[in-house]
Amino acid sequence: MSLSGALGLYVHWPYCARICPYCDFNVYRPKGAEDALLDAILADMRGWRERTGTRRLTSLHLGGGTPSLLSPVALERIVSAAAEIWGFEAAPEIGLEANPNDLASFADYASIGMNRLSIGVQSFDGNALTRLGRDHSVDEAVRAVEAAQKAVDQVSLDLIYAWHGQTLEHWRGELGQAAALGVGHVSPYQLTIESGTAFGKRVARGDKLVLEPDDAADFYSLTEEVLGEAGFERYEISNHAQDLAAQSRHNRLYWEGGDWIGAGPGAHGRLGAHSKAGRIATEAARRPQDYIDQVMSTGWGVKSLETLSADDERTERVLMGMRIASGLDLAEVTGFTGLGIDEAECQRMSELGYLVRDGEHLSLTREGQVLGDAVSMALIP
Numbered sequence: 413m414s415l416s417g418a419l420g421l422y423v424h425w426p427y428c429a430r431i432c433p434y435c436d437f438n439v440y441r442p443k444g445a446e447d448a449l450l451d452a453i454l455a456d457m458r459g460w461r462e463r464t465g466t467r468r469l470t471s472l473h474l475g476g477g478t479p480s481l482l483s484p485v486a487l488e489r490i491v492s493a494a495a496e497i498w499g500f501e502a503a504p505e506i507g508l509e510a511n512p513n514d515l516a517s518f519a520d521y522a523s524i525g526m527n528r529l530s531i532g533v534q535s536f537d538g539n540a541l542t543r544l545g546r547d548h549s550v551d552e553a554v555r556a557v558e559a560a561q562k563a564v565d566q567v568s569l570d571l572i573y574a575w576h577g578q579t580l581e582h583w584r585g586e587l588g589q590a591a592a593l594g595v596g597h598v599s600p601y602q603l604t605i606e607s608g609t610a611f612g613k614r615v616a617r618g619d620k621l622v623l624e625p626d627d628a629a630d631f632y633s634l635t636e637e638v639l640g641e642a643g644f645e646r647y648e649i650s651n652h653a654q655d656l657a658a659q660s661r662h663n664r665l666y667w668e669g670g671d672w673i674g675a676g677p678g679a680h681g682r683l684g685a686h687s688k689a690g691r692i693a694t695e696a697a698r699r700p701q702d703y704i705d706q707v708m709s710t711g712w713g714v715k716s717l718e719t720l721s722a723d724d725e726r727t728e729r730v731l732m733g734m735r736i737a738s739g740l741d742l743a744e745v746t747g748f749t750g751l752g753i754d755e756a757e758c759q760r761m762s763e764l765g766y767l768v769r770d771g772e773h774l775s776l777t778r779e780g781q782v783l784g785d786a787v788s789m790a791l792i793p
C-alpha cells in the first residue's frame with residue numbers, strides 16, 4: 413500500500429514541563445505565551461490552506477515537545493479547525509505524543525476524534541528513568557499505557573536503550589514488559605548524544621553515557637528478536653508493529669515521500685510530491701515568539717520555503733526510503749528526480765552484505781540497518 417498521494421498535517425507543540433537531558437527537539441519551558449501560540453497555530457493552518465488547495469487530510473499528528481500538556485479543549489480546537497479547513501478522508505489517523513504525567517486527560521481524547529496515542533515510557537526501570545532525567549515513575553508510565561488503551565484504538569510506546577551500563581538481559585526485560593502490556597506498536601530508540609544538550613555537555617567533559625557502537629549493534633539485533641517472538645514486525649529502523657493497522661500512517665508519509673503540512677514552531681513541511689515543478693520544503697520559524705510574529709506579519713508561520721533541487725530530492729528519498737523494511741523503489745526515485753544512484757557503491761554495499769538488490773528494489777540487511785544512514789549516503793553520487 414502506498415500513501416504517496418496522501419496529505420498529512422503535523423502540528424508541533426514545543427513546550428515541556430521539564431527538558432530531558434538527552435533531547436534536542438525544538439523544545440522550551442512554558443513562559444505564559446501558550447494561548448498566543450495556540451492562536452498562531454490555528455491562523456497558520458488557515459494560511460496553509462491557500463497553498464494546499466482543497467485536499468483532504470489522511471492524518472493529523474500532534475508532536476513535540478509535549479502536546480499532552482494542551483488541555484482537551486485546546487486539542488479539540490486544533491482537530492476541529494483541521495476538519496473545517498481541509499476536512500478528513502474516511503478513517504483518518506489522528507494521533508498525539510503523550511508524556512505519562514498527563515494520563516488524566518487521555519479519557520477525553522476519543523471524543524475529540526483521536527485514535528492513536530504514543531506514550532513516552534522510555535524505561536520500565538526506575539533507576540534508568542532517573543538516569544534519563546525523566547519526571548515520571550514506572551508505575552505512572554504503566555498506568556498511562558493502560559489509560560491510553562482504554563481511550564483509543566492504537567497505542568504505541570517509546571523506549572530508549574543502549575545507555576552506558578545497560579546489559580542485554582536488562583534490555584530483554586524492558587522489551588518483554590513492553591510486549592506484555594499488549595500494545596500494537598513499539599518504538600525503541602537507541603540513545604543518541606546530541607551536542608548542545610545536557611548529555612552532550614557531559615560527554616564532552618568525558619562522561620560515558622552510551623554503549624560502544626559494537627555493543628549497541630547487539631542491542632539492535634536483540635530488539636528484533638524479542639519483539640519478533642512477541643508478534644511484532646520491524647517495518648522501519650526504529651518502529652515495530654503487530655500488523656498494518658498498528659503502523660503509523662502519518663510517519664509513513666515521511667518515509668514514503670508523501671505530502672504534509674508543518675504547523676507550529678520549527679515544523680517542517682513538504683508539498684508537491686508529484687509535481688513536475690519540484691517538491692517544496694518548508695520550515696516554520698523556530699522560536700515560539702518568532703513563530704507568533706511570523707504568523708501575525710505574513711499570515712503563516714513558514715520562515716523558509718525552497719523548491720528542492722533534483723539532487724536534494726534524491727538524497728531525501730533514498731535516506732527515507734531505505735529506512736523502511738519494504739525498501740526503496742529505484743524506478744520511483746529516477747521517475748521523480750531524473751537521477752540514479754551510484755551503481756558501483758551499490759554493488760560494493762551489496763557485496764559487503766549491507767543491502768539486498770532485487771531488480772529496481774533495494775533494502776538494508778540487518779548489518780546495514782545497524783549502520784543506517786551511512787549505507788544510504790554511500791548510494792548518493
Ligand SMILES: C[S@@+](CC[C@H](N)C(=O)[O-])C[C@H]1O[C@@H](n2cnc3c(N)ncnc32)[C@H](O)[C@@H]1O
Binds near residue numbers: 531532571601602
Ligand atoms: C519528541 S519526543 C516526544 C515524546 C514526549 N515528549 C516524551 O518525552 O514522552 C519523541 C521520542 O523521541 C525519543 N528521543 C528523543 N531524544 C532522544 C535521544 N537523544 N536519543 C534517543 N531517543 C530520543 C524519546 O523516546 C521520545 O519519547
Ligand code: SF4
Binds near residue numbers: 437478532
Ligand atoms: S523527550 Fe519529550 S518531554 Fe523530554 S524534552 Fe524531549 S520532547 Fe520534552
